[in-house]
Amino acid sequence: MSFGLGDWISMIGQVMDRLPLTLALLFVSLFFAIVIGIIIAYIRLEKIPILHQLATIYLSFTRSTPLVVQLFLVYFGIPQLLLVFGIDINHWSRFVFVVITFSLHTGAYLSEVFRSSYLAVGKDQLEAAYSVGMTYLQALRRIMIPQAFRVALPNAGNHTIELLKDTALAFTIGMVDMMGQVLFIIGNNYGVGMFEIYVAIAIVYWVICIVIEAVISLIERSLMKKHASISH
Incomplete structure (x- = not known):
């Protein structure tokens, strides 16, 4: 296959x-x-x-x-x-x-x-x-x-x-969340494409984490600007 x-x-x-x-x-x-x-x-x-x-x-x-x-x-x-x-x-x-x-x-x-x-x-x-x-x-x-x-x-x-x-x-x-769906797909494919699907799910989680980090960083910079403005 x-x-x-x-x-x-x-x-x-x-x-x-x-x-x-x-x-x-x-x-x-x-x-x-x-x-x-x-x-x-x-x-x-x-x-x-x-x-x-x-x-x-x-x-x-x-x-x-x-x-x-x-x-x-x-x-x-x-x-x-x-x-x-x-x-x-x-x-x-x-x-x-x-x-x-x-x-x-x-x-x-x-x-x-x-x-x-x-x-x-x-x-x-x-x-x-x-x-x-x-x-x-x-x-x-x-x-x-x-x-x-x-x-x-x-x-x-x-x-x-x-x-x-x-x-x-x-x-x-x-x-059946994202990880559950991955296991469901692997089961249906009898293990074919296992490596590829795990790479795919890893990339999805990675991208979401990058987005979260970016949002946190944006909030931090905003708070630092406000704090600097108040201090000034």
Whole structure:
């Protein structure tokens, strides 16, 4: 069985058909990961009793176990656990379970990024805001968060790229995203063109990562210009 340029282009088209699903997984998971990261960072910064200890356990578990294991625990474990209480969620879409897993996983890492970025700004900035009559919320909105965001952006961008690559694990529970489509094509072709299709999917992920890096870089330059303008 021969494998020509036309076959390669056809396979690229089939893979790209699943790009919207992969991007949906990326952006929906990233949104909830940011929310989780902010909440966990706040809990740890304020050292809220009980919640602080629970957050520490959550971070330790998330960073110490493989993502694929977490995905299986969520997909297979949560439905069985809830059945004990008479709640049946087996009819839920696989998309939901993947988003839950990726959000919790990435949120753990982003929480550390946000916490360290906030601490990097320094309490002297907060005290300076108080000295000119600002409230805590005003200081956060006008001084602390803008500066912390600028510090956090590079690492947050790196974790966004990591999340994109993590979406390739969604096929392990039966989701046909880009990686799932690749395996489907290889199975249909009985392994013919395996190398070519893996090269194709690698290039697709590479291009998306380049786009993400470019967007992050553009935002960084914009923030640096604004900061320089304000300082001036």
